[in-house]
Amino acid sequence: MAEQTLQVERLTATLGAEVSGVDFREPMSAEREKEIHETLLKHQVLFFRDQDLSPDQHKAIGESFGELHVHPVLPSRAEEGHPEIVVLQSGPQLPFVADSWHSDVTFERKPPLGSVLRGVLIPDQGGDTLFASTTAAFDGLSDSMQRMLSGLEAEHDGGVFSYIANENQKKDLAKNQATAHPVVRTHPETGRKSIYVNATFTTRIKDMKPRESEALLGFLYTHTIGPEYTCRFRWRTNSIAIWDNRCTQHRVATDDIKAPRRMERVTVIGDEPY
Numbered sequence: 001m002a003e004q005t006l007q008v009e010r011l012t013a014t015l016g017a018e019v020s021g022v023d024f025r026e027p028m029s030a031e032r033e034k035e036i037h038e039t040l041l042k043h044q045v046l047f048f049r050d051q052d053l054s055p056d057q058h059k060a061i062g063e064s065f066g067e068l069h070v071h072p073v074l075p076s077r078a079e080e081g082h083p084e085i086v087v088l089q090s091g092p093q094l095p096f097v098a099d100s101w102h103s104d105v106t107f108e109r110k111p112p113l114g115s116v117l118r119g120v121l122i123p124d125q126g127g128d129t130l131f132a133s134t135t136a137a138f139d140g141l142s143d144s145m146q147r148m149l150s151g152l153e154a155e156h157d158g159g160v161f162s163y164i165a166n167e168n169q170k171k172d173l174a175k176n177q178a179t180a181h182p183v184v185r186t187h188p189e190t191g192r193k194s195i196y197v198n199a200t201f202t203t204r205i206k207d208m209k210p211r212e213s214e215a216l217l218g219f220l221y222t223h224t225i226g227p228e229y230t231c232r233f234r235w236r237t238n239s240i241a242i243w244d245n246r247c248t249q250h251r252v253a254t255d256d257i258k259a260p261r262r263m264e265r266v267t268v269i270g271d272e273p274y
């Protein structure tokens, strides 16, 4: 059967698009896969509805981009043979995970290229995910600020996960821990520059006094999440988001902490930022 035409509806002028005409349960042609990858490069985060996927079908989407990552600490479906599928669960007794702005796993030497997040149990309302374009945020800076940031490096730390890590997981965290990444990174595929510091994992800008680093990071965090650089996605069960982790940040809206919510994520290993 011929594949349907891809329909792409933008969420905002900056980033995000809802895509229809795709069923990830069906075999996919190489052309269609390429089309989706190119659409992702253009819109930075893509949303798909009604994708009731098996764990293998979920992993296959990630594998079309590259090798899958196994998170050093977060709970997963490892016991069912799927250590690559991270489980993000929240509810009355469990606080939301990912409730501050971040790109995934930037504390590793080779942070993820991207992630594929699936809504498994979604409340009637609440728990939307917000995304920010760090390329648009970079483009929105003055030439002077862009120049000043361009030579800088910042340290990132996964220690935020230590409170739930056992001894082995702490070793895994340390093993892939990055020393530092450039504050402005260049996207390896589009060549676009982006702000590459985030409020969850970045600890300091190197070769700056603590107050300078704090002030500059604070400015960059606030600047990056301006409404003109963000979009917001309302989940339904079996919705999927695929984002380019190299040029976006995201966070959950913690507006209904009582509603049970379960998300599953696969994450694709990326390149060393430059």
Ligand SMILES: [Fe+2]
Residues within 6 Å of the ligand: 098, 102, 103, 104, 250
């Ligand atoms: Fe995340």
